Amino acid sequence: MTERVAILISGGGSNMAALIDSMAEEGHPAEPVLVVSNNPEAGGLEKARDRGVETAVVDHRTFHGDRAAFEDALHERLEEAAPDILCLAGFMRILDEPFVARWDGRMLNIHPSLLPKYPGLDTHGRALRAGDAEAGCTVHEVTSELDGGPILGQARVPVRSDDTPDTLAARVLEKEHILYPRVLRRFAKGEKSPIFCS
Numbered sequence: 001m002t003e004r005v006a007i008l009i010s011g012g013g014s015n016m017a018a019l020i021d022s023m024a025e026e027g028h029p030a031e032p033v034l035v036v037s038n039n040p041e042a043g044g045l046e047k048a049r050d051r052g053v054e055t056a057v058v059d060h061r062t063f064h065g066d067r068a069a070f071e072d073a074l075h076e077r078l079e080e081a082a083p084d085i086l087c088l089a090g091f092m093r094i095l096d097e098p099f100v101a102r103w104d105g106r107m108l109n110i111h112p113s114l115l116p117k118y119p120g121l122d123t124h125g126r127a128l129r130a131g132d133a134e135a136g137c138t139v140h141e142v143t144s145e146l147d148g149g150p151i152l153g154q155a156r157v158p159v160r161s162d163d164t165p166d167t168l169a170a171r172v173l174e175k176e177h178i179l180y181p182r183v184l185r186r187f188a189k190g191e192k193s194p195i196f197c198s
């Protein structure tokens with residue numbers, strides 16, 4: 001049976017596009033059913049439409065800081081598409097416990113650091129300021145702890161002496177586009193043991 005996947009985005013959606021493209025591969029165990037953005041301007045919405053995937057916007061700003069109401073509306077819209085798996089792909093809103101509980105064991109996120117290092121923002125700047133020799137990205141299950149759920153996969157990149165946060169982010173992003181599809185394919189088949197690639 002094919003697993004139905006919904007993807008949440010806030011911006012350019014390059015990870016989302018990589019996920020959708022990967023699901024078009026022959027014999028893939030999952031299919032994309034909906035892309036939702038909290039940001040009506042998100043460039044990823046057009047990328048999803050170009051790929052023939054239904055899109056929706058649930059704009060957090062219209063809820064004037066009422067996070068519970070925003071998350072209820074988001075959940076309601078998602079339920080219409082009946083996804084089995086929810087992928088956060090550059091979704092830049094923190095989700096509260098009740099929402100996370102509703103998707104327990106079914107929600108994945110990609111984060112641009114080698115977790116548990118650098119949860120939260122400015123991951124590449126923090127890695128460079130710490131003098132780290134390597135950086136990378138992590139796909140993990142989402143729990144109510146920020147960027148803290150069980151790790152499903154990690155990819156590493158060496159840090160170069162002339163790296164800036166932007167150059168490092170660009171190299172890590174290339175790895176994200178490989179790692180996230182690999183993890184999703186496994187997860188859709190029920191495989192939750194972590195994979196590590198360089």
Ligand code: GAR
Nearest residue numbers: 011012013014015089090110111112
């Ligand atoms: C990606 O680097 C992703 O790891 C990061 O935002 C970028 C989104 O790019 N996510 C986070 O920082 C989440 N805390 P994309 O919209 O092109 O996929």
